[in-house]
Amino acid sequence: MANTVEQERAAIEADEKKLSDRRRKLVEREQSERQRAIGKSVLMKLDQDRLETMLARMKDLGVDEVEKRLQQAS
Known part of the structure; x- marks a missing residue:
């Protein structure tokens, strides 16, 4: 646990950045999987x-x- 309010705020901001990065990577992964599925579909024929x-x-x-x-x- 953080010793000061400032440290706690910095820790929360770091956690939020990590979570934001994870969400961005998940969106990219979902998009990649959709593109792969479309690539395998009849539409590509x-x-x-x-x-x-x-x-x-x-x-x-x-x-x-x-x-x-x-x-x-x-």
Whole structure:
């Protein structure tokens, strides 16, 4: 435990920085895992034009609507 208020404040700030760094690394890891999953998906089999068209359509519809339509199709 810190001896003074200033030391305690410095210790808390150091802990907050460590936690912030861990959160940033977790976000980076999650993004990397999403990119890896997309890379393994059927979308990577499309040629560039079809992929861009598909992604633009998905953007227009929104994720919820795309999921809804895919569920209805299956």
